[in-house]
Amino acid sequence: xxxxxxxxxxxxxxxxxxxxxxxxxxxxxxxxxxxxxxxxxxxxxxxxxxxxxxxxxxxxxxxxxxxxxxxxxxxxxxxxxxxxxxxxxxxxxxxxxxxxxxxxxxxxxxxxxxxxxxxxxxxxxxxxxxxxxxxxxxxxxxxxxxxxxxxxxxxxxxxxxxxxxxxxxxxxxxxxxxxxxxxxxxxxxxxxxxxxxxxxxxxxxxxxxxxxxxxxxxxxxxxxxxxxxxxxxxxxxxxxxxxxxxxxxxxxxxxxxxxxxxxxxxxxxxxxxxxxxxxxxxxxxxxxxxxxxxxxxxxxxxxxxxxxxxxxxxxxxxxxxxxxxxxxxxxxxxxxxxxxxxxxxxxxxxx
Amino acid sequence: xxxxxxxxxxxxxxxxxxxxxxxxxxxxxxxxxxxxxxxxxxxxxxxxxxxxxxxxxxxxxxxxxxxxxxxxxxxxxxxxxxxxxxxxxxxxxxxxxxxxxxxxxxxxxxxxxxxxxxxxxxxxxxxxxxxxxxxxxxxxxxxxxxxxxxxxxxxxxxxxxxxxxxxxxxxxxxxxxxxxxxxxxxxxxxxxxxxxxxxxxxxxxxxxxxxxxxxxxxxxxxxxxxxxxxxxxxxxxxxxxxxxxxxxxxxxxxxxxxxxxxxxxxxxxxxxxxxxxxxxxxxxxxxxxxxxxxxxxxxxxxxxxxxxxxxxxxxxxxxx
Numbered sequence: 001x002x003x004x005x006x007x008x009x010x011x012x013x014x015x016x017x018x019x020x021x022x023x024x025x026x027x028x029x030x031x032x033x034x035x036x037x038x039x040x041x042x043x044x045x046x047x048x049x050x051x052x053x054x055x056x057x058x059x060x061x062x063x064x065x066x067x068x069x070x071x072x073x074x075x076x077x078x079x080x081x082x083x084x085x086x087x088x089x090x091x092x093x094x095x096x097x098x099x100x101x102x103x104x105x106x107x108x109x110x111x112x113x114x115x116x117x118x119x120x121x122x123x124x125x126x127x128x129x130x131x132x133x134x135x136x137x138x139x140x141x142x143x144x145x146x147x148x149x150x151x152x153x154x155x156x157x158x159x160x161x162x163x164x165x166x167x168x169x170x171x172x173x174x175x176x177x178x179x180x181x182x183x184x185x186x187x188x189x190x191x192x193x194x195x196x197x198x199x200x201x202x203x204x205x206x207x208x209x210x211x212x213x214x215x216x217x218x219x220x221x222x223x224x225x226x227x228x229x230x231x232x233x234x235x236x237x238x239x240x241x242x243x244x245x246x247x248x249x250x251x252x253x254x255x256x257x258x259x260x261x262x263x264x265x266x267x268x269x270x271x272x273x274x275x276x277x278x279x280x281x282x283x284x285x286x287x288x289x290x291x292x293x294x295x296x297x298x299x300x301x302x303x304x305x306x307x308x309x310x311x312x313x314x315x316x317x318x319x320x321x322x323x324x325x326x327x328x329x330x331x332x333x334x335x336x337x338x339x340x341x342x343x344x345x346x347x348x349x350x351x
Numbered sequence: 352x353x354x355x356x357x358x359x360x361x362x363x364x365x366x367x368x369x370x371x372x373x374x375x376x377x378x379x380x381x382x383x384x385x386x387x388x389x390x391x392x393x394x395x396x397x398x399x400x401x402x403x404x405x406x407x408x409x410x411x412x413x414x415x416x417x418x419x420x421x422x423x424x425x426x427x428x429x430x431x432x433x434x435x436x437x438x439x440x441x442x443x444x445x446x447x448x449x450x451x452x453x454x455x456x457x458x459x460x461x462x463x464x465x466x467x468x469x470x471x472x473x474x475x476x477x478x479x480x481x482x483x484x485x486x487x488x489x490x491x492x493x494x495x496x497x498x499x500x501x502x503x504x505x506x507x508x509x510x511x512x513x514x515x516x517x518x519x520x521x522x523x524x525x526x527x528x529x530x531x532x533x534x535x536x537x538x539x540x541x542x543x544x545x546x547x548x549x550x551x552x553x554x555x556x557x558x559x560x561x562x563x564x565x566x567x568x569x570x571x572x573x574x575x576x577x578x579x580x581x582x583x584x585x586x587x588x589x590x591x592x593x594x595x596x597x598x599x600x601x602x603x604x605x606x607x608x609x610x611x612x613x614x615x616x617x618x619x620x621x622x623x624x625x626x627x628x629x630x631x632x633x634x635x636x637x638x639x640x641x642x643x644x645x646x647x648x649x650x651x652x653x654x655x656x657x658x659x660x661x662x663x664x665x666x667x668x669x670x671x
Contacts, residue, residue, distance in 0.1 A: 087424070116454065116455065116457060117457055119455050119456055119457060119459075120456060120457035120458070120459050121456065121459050123459075128423070128456070128460065129452075129455040129456045129460075133443070133447045136416070136443060136444065136447055136448065137416075137448070138416070139412065139413045139415075139416020139417050139419070139420065139444065140416055140417070140419050140420035140423065140448065141420060142413065142416065142417045142420060143416065143417035143418060143419055143420020143421040143422075143423075143424065143428070144420040144421070144423065144424045145420075146405070146417060146420070146421055147420065147421040147424035147425065147426045148424065150376065150402055150403075150426065151424075151425075169412060169440075170412055170413070170416060170443075170444075173408075173410040173412050173413030173416070174413060174416065174417075176408050176410065176413070177407065177408060177410060177413050177417060180407075180408055181405075334457075334458075335453045335454045335456075335457055335458045336453070336454060336492055336493060337453070337492075337493065337495075337517050337587075338453070338461070338515075338516035338517050340587075341545060341586070341587025341588070342545070342587060342588070342589065342590050342591060343587065343588070343590060344492075344587070
């Protein structure tokens with residue numbers, strides 16, 4: 001019998017903003033100067049938040065915290081493309097996503113300080129509590145997308161996870177169902193190269209993560225995750241496709257976890273300083289500054305003002321967070337069930 | 352009033368609730384075109400369409416995970432895990448998310464879903480098709496576990512479970528699916544969760560059993576006056592009803608088809624020891640499966656509690 005090729009595939013990588021600050025005008029998404037400034041200010045906010053959070057942990061004012069340094073473009077750029085009614089399912093390192101959609105800063109801090117009340121999303125945001133157990137929230141996004149379609153709600157669902165999550169069963173079960181049901185879903189992988197101490201090569205033998213989508217019958221694209229314009233454009237296109245019935249998309253953002261996995265981790269045990277330095281040179285904020293400077297709307301004074309504003313917002317949030325006080329022991333019971341059972345009711349009295 | 356099997360009663364409950372509440376959707380393996388491997392959802396695809404009766408890929412964790420997302424979005428999903436032996440792949444979703452979503456979001460999101468699973472032994476099915484691991488689920492705060500023991504309770508409990516604001520695992524004893532017929536009202540009725548049923552009042556000894564073991568206790572011939580309690584909801588458990596009965600009779604025999612160690616019987620015995628030990632006239636006895644892996648059908652009669660073992664336990668507590 002003649003040899004037959006029954007499937008072939010290719011994976012595209014989208015890059016728009018080069019490390020030197022030049023852009024590919026043909027690929028540049030329509031963003032006003034105000035939009036670009038907003039992206040920049042959110043990225044500065046995310047980075048400043050991260051620096052303050054690590055410092056607060058060192059001072060004993062937060063518990064263990066997972067830094068997101070270096071992933072600002074991949075987080076802010078993707079979340080910036082969302083519409084207010086969209087549903088969001090973030091993982092635990094997505095502070096940049098939370099900040100972009102306006103999640104109250106003091107609540108993000110409150111959660112990492114060990115107070116569950118930080119996870120109560122404001123009624124205006126359809127954002128799930130961050131997922132700690134890697135990749136297990138991916139099927140929830142599938143369910144929300146099924147429900148949205150059943151209700152004929154014209155919205156999309158977005159879910160964020162890391163490269164480590166692509167090894168989990170729930171990643172594959174969720175992707176498979178999204179493909180079979182052609183759901184209005186956007187999967188956004190923050191491929192930051194490391195899952196604690198395991199590098200990407202220890203996570204998969206595949207050339208890209210993006211190609212995993214192809215096995216489930218939908219589009220997978222790789223983007224330069226430190227290029228905020230590429231991340232934004234890929235996410236915006238995928239959301240438009242999702243809302244118009246075109247099915248799911250998987251966006252693999254190539255980025256890097258510049259800091260440790262968490263404040264309890266020491267990445268120096270398992271990776272070289274040279275590697276970190278090489279990625280740090282590709283810093284997403286630096287290249288956006290270079291672009292804005294070329295366009296004539298960035299200078300040191302604006303940068304300083306932006307950082308000061310971010311710092312002031314975060315410091316105000318720290319004051320709010322620390323003024324809230326510890327939860328009452330009764331708080332454990334309040335949301336355990338809609339109504340406590342006989343035994344819980346008794347235990348509640350004894351707390 | 353129609354005399355229905357448990358399969359028919361559950362089918363009627365699903366059908367009526369889907370007609371009453373457009374938020375109710377079914378999902379699972381073979382629930383649509385095939386009507387479920389036990390035909391529990393037969394005819395529902397034809398009546399309600401593929402948007403509401405969703406044949407999913409083979410994907411237990413994905414099914415329960417998707418149901419969590421649907422429930423949080425505002426639907427009332429009823430997910431089927433084809434057999435309880437396959438629920439283990441979905442325990443992560445139940446433990447990590449369904450049970451915690453209300454707590455973790457401080458009530459912003461809730462998880463009003465039902466996971467139905469055929470459960471229990473005695474139907475000559477292959478390996479992993481006859482499990483009774485309810486104690487695993489009962490250990491977890493945030494999930495309710497319901498086990499009907501007949502067609503009438505199956506309909507009323509299932510309607511209550513679907514309307515309940517919390518996640519409910521609804522375990523359907525397969526041995527009873529077509530064994531019993533009971534009068535089942537055509538109309539709407541619910542049996543509240545968390546409330547036990549005194550199946551028959553008695554003076555000498557309290558026997559507590561659920562699912563298909565209840566039927567076995569009823570078949571046990573004994574000269575003693577047995578007060579038989581069907582908890583119906585295993586968690587949250589109706590301790591008030593059980594303790595009141597034990598305080599009256601002074602004797603307790605617990606019958607469950609799951610293995611002994613760490614079974615729900617241990618929790619019941621410990622609670623009675625804490626709350627009613629001074630009213631006891633005899634040690635609490637458990638009639639259970641031995642602590643071995645569930646055998647294949649040729650040995651199932653040696654594994655499951657029998658009427659003989661139940662009678663002996665009742666005699667033992669009466670003789671003490």
